[in-house]
Amino acid sequence: MAELVYLNGWIGSFEDAYISVNDRGYNFGDGVYEVVMAYDGVMFALDDHLKRLAASAAAVEMDLPWDLQQLKSIAEDVLVKSSIKRAMIYIQVTRGTAPRNHFFEPDIRPNLLVTVRYAPETDPAMYREGVKVITHPDFRWQMCHVKTISLQANIMAKNRARRAGVAEVVFVLPDGTVTECGSSNIFIYQDGVLKTHPANNKILAGVTRQYVLQVAGSLGLDIKEEPFNVSELFKANEVFYTNTVIEVMPVVNVDGHVIGNGKPGPVTTQLHQGFITLRESLK
Ligand code: PLP
Numbered sequence: 001m002a003e004l005v006y007l008n009g010w011i012g013s014f015e016d017a018y019i020s021v022n023d024r025g026y027n028f029g030d031g032v033y034e035v036v037m038a039y040d041g042v043m044f045a046l047d048d049h050l051k052r053l054a055a056s057a058a059a060v061e062m063d064l065p066w067d068l069q070q071l072k073s074i075a076e077d078v079l080v081k082s083s084i085k086r087a088m089i090y091i092q093v094t095r096g097t098a099p100r101n102h103f104f105e106p107d108i109r110p111n112l113l114v115t116v117r118y119a120p121e122t123d124p125a126m127y128r129e130g131v132k133v134i135t136h137p138d139f140r141w142q143m144c145h146v147k148t149i150s151l152q153a154n155i156m157a158k159n160r161a162r163r164a165g166v167a168e169v170v171f172v173l174p175d176g177t178v179t180e181c182g183s184s185n186i187f188i189y190q191d192g193v194l195k196t197h198p199a200n201n202k203i204l205a206g207v208t209r210q211y212v213l214q215v216a217g218s219l220g221l222d223i224k225e226e227p228f229n230v231s232e233l234f235k236a237n238e239v240f241y242t243n244t245v246i247e248v249m250p251v252v253n254v255d256g257h258v259i260g261n262g263k264p265g266p267v268t269t270q271l272h273q274g275f276i277t278l279r280e281s282l283k
Pocket residue numbers: 035180181182183184185203204205206207208209242243244245
């Protein structure tokens with residue numbers, strides 16, 4: 001078993017993989033990406049991730065020279081070669097390599113990177129006890145639905161959260177609207193209603209978010225994909241965030257406000273269990 005890199009057709013180790021300093025991802029953060037999890041050697045929701053990758057590329061006017069089937073075979077091939085069963089697959093497409101210039105030529109060929117690594121383990125105590133988060137001004141751009149590799153704002157905010165001793169940062173717009181987190185989507189549960197921000201340009205429409213909403217629907221929860229504000233967040237019975245690697249993480253404290261009784265709520269736990277059952281059934 002070995003962690004592997006695929007780079008424009010070449011496959012080898014992280015130590016041996018090189019890309020030009022003229023790569024536009026390196027110079028401008030001009031690229032898009034996906035993170036996919038594999039369980040027992042099978043990628044979960046790969047088609048959803050590749051569709052979103054294509055949508056992100058289209059949104060930044062990048063023509064992909066591969067169709068989704070080709071991308072799928074490449075990712076599956078690197079995963080199989082790595083022999084890693086519980087893997088984190090990173091797929092990145094930058095606009096290509098050219099001398100640094102804001103303008104790009106129409107015939108530039110994108111660089112495709114796929115890496116397969118052992119999936120990071122999340123401390124089980126975090127799921128059992130829940131985590132703390134802080135809010136932070138949403139100082140990102142107007143195209144948060146694009147999964148761009150330009151993550152400067154997210155990195156700043158997430159590291160502020162870490163320095164504050166909490167697990168994640170919750171972005172809040174100037175009018176008090178809660179959008180999403182540094183690298184996850186946020187949900188609140190209050191009096192039978194599950195709320196999360198609608199999938200528009202203000203958030204990344206998470207693949208996990210979509211599957212969790214599906215599970216919530218099958219549990220008969222009242223789902224509202226509509227904006228909520230910080231005071232609703234503080235007062236919610238339950239709060240949790242979702243992403244591909246973490247799945248569903250209970251939040252028990254926001255900016256020092258205790259959520260519910262300070263323990264992960266039953267709905268959050270049910271949704272996480274339901275999510276795991278769903279992804280196992282799709283293998
Ligand atoms: N929102 C942001 C800003 C993210 O970076 C991510 C994932 O990295 C998500 C939401 C969750 O997306 P997904 O569930 O597809 O991993």
